[in-house]
Amino acid sequence: MLVVMQSHATEEQVRAVCQRIESLGLKAHPIPGSLRTAIGITGNKGEIDLGVLESLPGVVECIPVSKPYKLVSRDAKEEDTILRIPTLSGDVVVGGGHVALVAGPCAVETEEQCLAIAERVKKSGARLFRGGAYKPRTSPYSFQGLGESGLKILSKVRATYGFGIVTEAIDNESLDLVEEYADVIQIGARNMQNFSLLKRAGRARKPVLLKRGMSATLDEFLMAAEYILSEGNYNVMLCERGVRTFSDFSRNTLDLAVVPAVKKRSHLPILVDPSHGTGKRHKVLPLSRAAVAVGADGLLIEVHHEPDKALSDGMQSILPEEFAELADEMRQIAAILHRTIN
Amino acid sequence: MLVVMQSHATEEQVRAVCQRIESLGLKAHPIPGSLRTAIGITGNKGEIDLGVLESLPGVVECIPVSKPYKLVSRDAKEEDTILRIPTLSGDVVVGGGHVALVAGPCAVETEEQCLAIAERVKKSGARLFRGGAYKPRTSPYSFQGLGESGLKILSKVRATYGFGIVTEAIDNESLDLVEEYADVIQIGARNMQNFSLLKRAGRARKPVLLKRGMSATLDEFLMAAEYILSEGNYNVMLCERGVRTFSDFSRNTLDLAVVPAVKKRSHLPILVDPSHGTGKRHKVLPLSRAAVAVGADGLLIEVHHEPDKALSDGMQSILPEEFAELADEMRQIAAILHRTIN
């Protein structure tokens, strides 16, 4: 924390701020400048809220310096975290140059639908299957998902084709079931700061895929992951899915720069979901290519064999044959960056 | 829904879109213009996702027309909803010209703290007391609230001073307890789209105060309220607490225009929380005055008798004596608008 004093702050005011800092058990380091004095603070381990210094006489503002996250930080672990998700067809590896393809419908609708899509995306090389059994929907009158019977359908997809299953939990009850039936527990964007759910996910024995909230800063995103790690679950993948901005031509603004930004600060792998990020089919393909090129550790792509009959988000799903072509292009782009898609 | 065709769309393409609409059991109304044809759609009760029409040949875009909310809308109920919150000192009325003052600390810390603040804000005329027993915090290492023992302290505040108690629930477990101990169940901004929690709140027998999410559009905000009403609980107050924008001088950007906007579309009362909305003490006072002037049905204001010792958000709390003066000014401003503060 750095306290910036007004240019006409008196020496007494500077001294009073320093005394206040010391009275909190911290150390004050006044730095007199040509225009004004700033006061560095050391010794705070994050437990003291220093914002109140801002109201002392002569203070302009308080600037936080140390980042609040610990376990997710490269300060705590320099090398990339590499996750291994066990499946019937062997481990799927995510991170450290290994790029994962997660494909499937937005929502689990019927066994036939899931098996039909699964068969096709498997041919294109996807080894993780996505599909929502619990759907967070803006409207209470929209389809809310099949619940546990949806999870059973996903189990069948796993048994039939050897996929690892990625599916969303929306509360503690559904998380219990997702942990039982699936291979990766997804926490959606709307629940990124549902701290009660994050803590529960931190006690789960399955990897967690955490989506960035619609208006989450990078620090908030990493702190949400910190909640999970702090409860003991270190198997966390992050996922960018678009943020909310003034821009109105796409549902969200896919913030691909977050990929190198996360990699600079954290050892956790980060995936990209261009389907939710763009909300429109004709943007999913170009942005999927871009996501691989920017260095994402995986992609979540909505694929539906009959998108115009989909019960939710059909307009952002691509066809299995489009996915096949895309997977091929992504493999080539990854190769240029010395990365491999598995 | 309106489907806009390309200017060089063929007649066959227009016909194909119409047939597709009719095949869904809806009615198509083509409107040929000088430049292009648009196709109106009627008969959709919200259950069909028409976004997929956007991928038909010749279509430029699909524009939604009907608003998705029903019960919260002035279409469903023209006159203002007026809530009555029973307290030991009589009903507190919110809405329809009655402005509520909700005051208290950010977090419940100790019985002494709460009673000291309660005594002072009561003198200034506040009749609803706020204070968090469950605190959603960005960091897992920050103070998370006292839980049930915090609720017991709030009960004591009610018994001692006759306040109605407003406090936040963060998951189903805490909601059970909040419903038991408090008079108004608060759903925080981070949980505005925690639909599982909204449904539970919709089954509660106490009024709900729903805060706007950090990046919630007006439609999403009203749809979140719709979740609560659709489960049978019609006693809902909305609350603006600032949205997230590029603007970096305050923690959030308080969007006061949402007050007249809500009042145009919905019969529900809307309050304003200028403490979270601004995040800085020196902005709380002017924005509280502005919130009354813009027509808010109530204010939530953080008051702390020792803000620099507060365990959370001390820098946005005002002193009891500042609150006293503010309450007085707000009363005068309300009177100019023919409204009364209770």
Place this chain on the structure above:
Amino acid sequence: MLVVMQSHATEEQVRAVCQRIESLGLKAHPIPGSLRTAIGITGNKGEIDLGVLESLPGVVECIPVSKPYKLVSRDAKEEDTILRIPTLSGDVVVGGGHVALVAGPCAVETEEQCLAIAERVKKSGARLFRGGAYKPRTSPYSFQGLGESGLKILSKVRATYGFGIVTEAIDNESLDLVEEYADVIQIGARNMQNFSLLKRAGRARKPVLLKRGMSATLDEFLMAAEYILSEGNYNVMLCERGVRTFSDFSRNTLDLAVVPAVKKRSHLPILVDPSHGTGKRHKVLPLSRAAVAVGADGLLIEVHHEPDKALSDGMQSILPEEFAELADEMRQIAAILHRTIN
């Protein structure tokens, strides 16, 4: 500037950064903390871009500390700037507790229109008249303003009713004319960072009203004003007119918190334009009241006697009789805050 080092930065890396700073003629102040070292820098008068330090080995980030503005800052001048705009009916005073009402149509259309509106708003006590002769329009096919003949109409309004005239300049050529015909030169939001125009305004002998850009941070806003002051023109009023956010129910999001924020940092007066800020007639009235309550030094309000025939922005104009009522309410609200409307 503060340079934050990685927690595992070596002593040599810290030393290298310090040497680099010293080689630029500045002074380095290393502050060793429990987790990491930060390095304060003093002696920089703003002319050296220190961002490059961020790419030195071991550096996490560079945090700017000193604010870049000088002349607009309260550091340079503690007391409020009070502007006096000479008119035929005596000086109009802006700032220091004096609140100015600026009323008139969005665009100057005809002499009859302007005189009709002027007559009515004068009765309500407005002493500054607004109206655009040069209109920055999103579309090249929209009405672009009457140009110099519009300025002549405004001159007539001044001569007839004694108003001070506020009107926009959009380039150097129009600024020459506006300076000649009007009393206050307005720089619009879209030109807030048209630095060529700002410099020209800085050499003008008339006061300048500078609107905040659609996505300008507070620092950028104040720096734009700094451009004008640095050329010698100290008679600058700022004006908040709404910023661009994700929020879609109003044209812009009026950021009223900028008023106390400006007042904390700068001595310049700040006005509010709720007409552009909201874009809808039914929001102009409540937000005008809120702007006075938040402490604005003036309001710009679009008034049109026949808004549905207006050539631009009719939907955000209010009627003269609405303005009369509003002016009365604003006067009462100002009085509560010990301020006067003139």
Place this chain on the structure above:
Amino acid sequence: MLVVMQSHATEEQVRAVCQRIESLGLKAHPIPGSLRTAIGITGNKGEIDLGVLESLPGVVECIPVSKPYKLVSRDAKEEDTILRIPTLSGDVVVGGGHVALVAGPCAVETEEQCLAIAERVKKSGARLFRGGAYKPRTSPYSFQGLGESGLKILSKVRATYGFGIVTEAIDNESLDLVEEYADVIQIGARNMQNFSLLKRAGRARKPVLLKRGMSATLDEFLMAAEYILSEGNYNVMLCERGVRTFSDFSRNTLDLAVVPAVKKRSHLPILVDPSHGTGKRHKVLPLSRAAVAVGADGLLIEVHHEPDKALSDGMQSILPEEFAELADEMRQIAAILHRTIN
């Protein structure tokens, strides 16, 4: 335009709105739905502002349907515009599968600097050289560019290495000179809605590179280009350079989805500037790869041989050897998409 009526609007109200529309010389098409009536309007060629209908009794809102742009639209010209920029080493082609590399320093500093950088980026295959002689800077105290002598240095770069020169004009005076000395006239983000400058650029005989404003919607961006085309200059390239959002880890949020979005609506080529878009060196490389992968028609990349001595924006410049490697990767990625870099 579509007018949406309230669900309880009376037949008379609907009739009144229709009459009002017809009185404006337009045609009204009422569409009675199960819940409410909507009224389509045809015959408007863009010159009538229909927003005022929103204030008629019974109206909920007015939804614009036709896009306001004409000449830039694919409605006006279906096939891609392909620009040819003549240089001493032959035409550089932009658009229609041809991807342009524009490289060079942020600001022209000295002849030595420019020639040194030019020599190196030429080896990597760049054929367009960028460098600012007029610099729009947030602070009046920052380096503002060398002006005409900077343009002369750029001329020398052209003569020596055969580059086409891309450089920014900031007002009418500098545009005259840029048109004389350079091959492509750049209009910067801050001037995207400086309509006076856009009109002047529309009368220039050189191609224009128009950068997206910091908070420009897609419609505003295309309308700004429309200003240039409407004055007769059809040689326009668009350029995404990042938009302003709440996200604080990069200077701007690069909105790569705008590339497919522009391509759907407009025939104009669109480039990407990842240097300004990210503001940090370690993000420039990954986002440059992503920009090619998303289908951009060109890239503007800041290259400096001594970035830590740069007079402006050194922290976002990459080294010539980094550029060489990047150019190579971009060529490979372009090939996968069947595009060529020239």
